[in-house]
Every structure is written in C-alpha cells, then in structure tokens.
Amino acid sequence: MKTISLLAMCTLCLCLTFATSVNANQIMNGSFEFGSYNNNGGGYSRLTPGSTAITNWVVGGNGLDWHIIDGGTAHFGRNGLNGSQYAVDLSLDYSPAGSISQTFATTPGTQYQLSFLLGAPQFDSAVNVSVAGLSQTFSLAGQSQYDFPWQKETLNFIASGSFSTLLFESVQGGYWGPVLDNVSVEAATNPVPEPSTMLLLGAGLISLVFWRRKKA
Ligand SMILES: [Ca+2]
Numbered sequence: 001m002k003t004i005s006l007l008a009m010c011t012l013c014l015c016l017t018f019a020t021s022v023n024a025n026q027i028m029n030g031s032f033e034f035g036s037y038n039n040n041g042g043g044y045s046r047l048t049p050g051s052t053a054i055t056n057w058v059v060g061g062n063g064l065d066w067h068i069i070d071g072g073t074a075h076f077g078r079n080g081l082n083g084s085q086y087a088v089d090l091s092l093d094y095s096p097a098g099s100i101s102q103t104f105a106t107t108p109g110t111q112y113q114l115s116f117l118l119g120a121p122q123f124d125s126a127v128n129v130s131v132a133g134l135s136q137t138f139s140l141a142g143q144s145q146y147d148f149p150w151q152k153e154t155l156n157f158i159a160s161g162s163f164s165t166l167l168f169e170s171v172q173g174g175y176w177g178p179v180l181d182n183v184s185v186e187a188a189t190n191p192v193p194e195p196s197t198m199l200l201l202g203a204g205l206i207s208l209v210f211w212r213r214k215k216a
Helices: 002-018 195-215
Strands: 044-047 058-061 064-068 086-089 098-105 111-119 125-131 134-140 151-158 163-172 179-187
Touching: 058 163, 064 098, 098 179, 111 125, 111 134, 111 163, 125 151, 125 179, 134 151, 163 179
Parallel strands: none
Antiparallel strands: 044 064, 058 098, 064 086, 086 179, 098 163, 111 151, 111 179, 125 134, 125 163
C-alpha cells in the first residue's frame, strides 16, 4: 500500500512538473504592428519618452524609433518576417539609451520563456532585458543595413507575481539598433523541475528499490 502511495505521489509530481501549459503569447502586440504610426518621411516614427503610440507598450529612456522594415518605404531592413511591417529600434543615437516595456499577466511560480528577434543594422548592438527580477544582456555584431539577419534570443524566468514587467534597454548601438521584433512570452512547455520535486522523486524511487529488494 505504501508503495502504491509513493508511486501515485511520484506520478502526480511528474504530471505537475512536466504538464504542458496552454501556449498563448502573454505579450500583446509583440510584433509592434499596431498603434498610431506617424511616418516622418524617412521610414520611421520618432517616439518620445512616455509615448504609448505603439499599442500595449510604453516608451522609456530617451525614446526610440519605430521603423518600417519591409516594402519600398523601409528605412532599413526590408526583411520583415511573416508579413511583419514594423520593428522597434532602440537607437543609441539619442543618449541616454532608449527603452520599451510592457506589463502582462502571469501566474506566480510558473516558468515562462521569453523569446524575441534581435537585429543589428550597421552597428554592433546590445540590449539589456529585465523581467521578474532577472536581467540579461544580448549582443549582436553589426550587419548589413538591408536584409540584416534576425537572431532569435530566449530567456527563461519564473514569475513571482500576478503581473510581470518586461523591459528592453539599449546598452550598445549606433544611430540604428538594437532592433527588436516578434516578442513573445509563453508558459514553458518543458519546465526545469524544482529541486524539491526532484528530491521527492528520488526519495520515492529509492523507497521502491528497497521495498522490491526486501520482498525478493
Ligand atoms: Ca514586426
């Protein structure tokens, strides 16, 4: 009976630990496609600190440029993915660094994965990402102004509250870049097990081995 209980407990832990969550993007307008775009004639819209012109996002630092990245009027890029027309350029030409943030709903204790595309037209670029108490810098060597490659970056984090704030801050770049697109936060499908869960699983398996030996 004890063994059945232990096995049931182990199975329950495994189910809870590796359960596949609904993969919905918690970030709204993660591709920066929606908002009040005001083309200044150069293929970008200059947004000042505090601007909410890009729907669901708040501009910080010293502002940023909201760029057209595809089509004949693209200021740079010409490489929008999946029909993407716009991307955010946290240009360092406007010191101090530009930033952009969004606050979104999270479940405390749940592990999430942030992913985003990083581009570095012309200049070596780097962006610092902060979320749920974590902070990490992602860098990319300068590429061609046009058709620059996108680099997909990821960061896993565990939410501590009902809401989390994601912040991107430029830490390196020129008058273009770092450029961001396709921001996504989804519950991790294969979360790394918590140490306490692994200890419980280990204890259950050891007990099972001893019980089998004793029986034999
Ligand atoms: Ca986009």
